[in-house]
Amino acid sequence: EVQLVESGGGLVQPGGSLRLSCSASGFTFSSYAIHWVRQAPGKGLEYVSAINNNGVNTHYADFVKGRFTISRDNSKNTVYHQMSSLRAEDTAVYYCVREVYYHDTSGLLGHWYFDLWGRGTLVTVSS
Amino acid sequence: QSVLTQPPSVSGAPGQRVTISCTGSSSNIGAGYDVHWYQQLLGTAPKLLIYGNSNRPSGVPDRFSGSRSGTSASLAITGLQAEDEADYYCQSYDSSLSGSPNWVFGGGTKLTVL
Numbered sequence: 001e002v003q004l005v006e007s008g009g010g011l012v013q014p015g016g017s018l019r020l021s022c023s024a025s026g027f028t029f030s031s032y033a034i035h036w037v038r039q040a041p042g043k044g045l046e047y048v049s050a051i052n053n054n055g056v057n058t059h060y061a062d063f064v065k066g067r068f069t070i071s072r073d074n075s076k077n078t079v080y081h082q083m084s085s086l087r088a089e090d091t092a093v094y095y096c097v098r099e100v101y102y103h104d105t106s107g108l109l110g111h112w113y114f115d116l117w118g119r120g121t122l123v124t125v126s127s
Numbered sequence: 128q129s130v131l132t133q134p135p136s137v138s139g140a141p142g143q144r145v146t147i148s149c150t151g152s153s154s155n156i157g158a159g160y161d162v163h164w165y166q167q168l169l170g171t172a173p174k175l176l177i178y179g180n181s182n183r184p185s186g187v188p189d190r191f192s193g194s195r196s197g198t199s200a201s202l203a204i205t206g207l208q209a210e211d212e213a214d215y216y217c218q219s220y221d222s223s224l225s226g227s228p229n230w231v232f233g234g235g236t237k238l239t240v241l
Contacts, residue, residue, distance in 0.1 A: 113178045115184065
């Protein structure tokens with residue numbers, strides 16, 4: 001079955017750290033970029049971080065400000081998300097998602113969407 | 128404040144047609160970046176509904192359709208059914224001046240089937 005499974009969420013105190021994992025199966029993991037998208041309780045979706053297929057390029061939302069690190073181990077079909085200096089506002093369900101990238105017919109613009117989502121893992125930052 | 132603006136809620140009776148708008152700006156939808164839509168049923172993860180403005184993944188009923196024009200996009204649902212009650216999110220890419228890649232979502236629209 002083609003799927004992404006997140007793990008590692010839980011309760012952590014403000015200022016603490018947590019490492020999330022995203023395990024993939026059913027597809028050629030090393031061919032895809034992976035993103036983390038989060039959703040605070042009762043709120044909308046928010047891009048957090050991204051890593052390309054071979055792990056060389058990583059990107060982060062501005063609010064991360066050096067606190068989070070995304071990495072991957074293609075030999076284990078797993079993406080990791082190390083989070084430190086956690087704040088109450090980081091409380092959210094964190095989803096691991098698979099990116100699809102394509103160019104438009106003119107070849108001038110690239111486009112991205114997310115075709116596979118994990119079930120998410122809840123991170124709660126509270127004292 | 129989301130970069131892409133959606134109405135917080137829409138509603139319709141079974142069998143009716145509803146539309147959900149997604150309004151962006153010249154740095155995202157207006158710049159030519161495609162719009163994609165996701166459906167999130169209560170208590171579940173989002174699911175891809177429409178990609179590339181108007182394309183449906185395998186398994187998505189043709190009651191769902193999408194379009195893009197100028198700085199906006201729309202999702203239309205015809206023949207509304209009870210199981211369509213969910214939150215809907217649009218997504219695109221924003222070429223902000225900061226230079227950092229920025230994948231953006233709308234704030235989400237809650238669809239209620241009356």
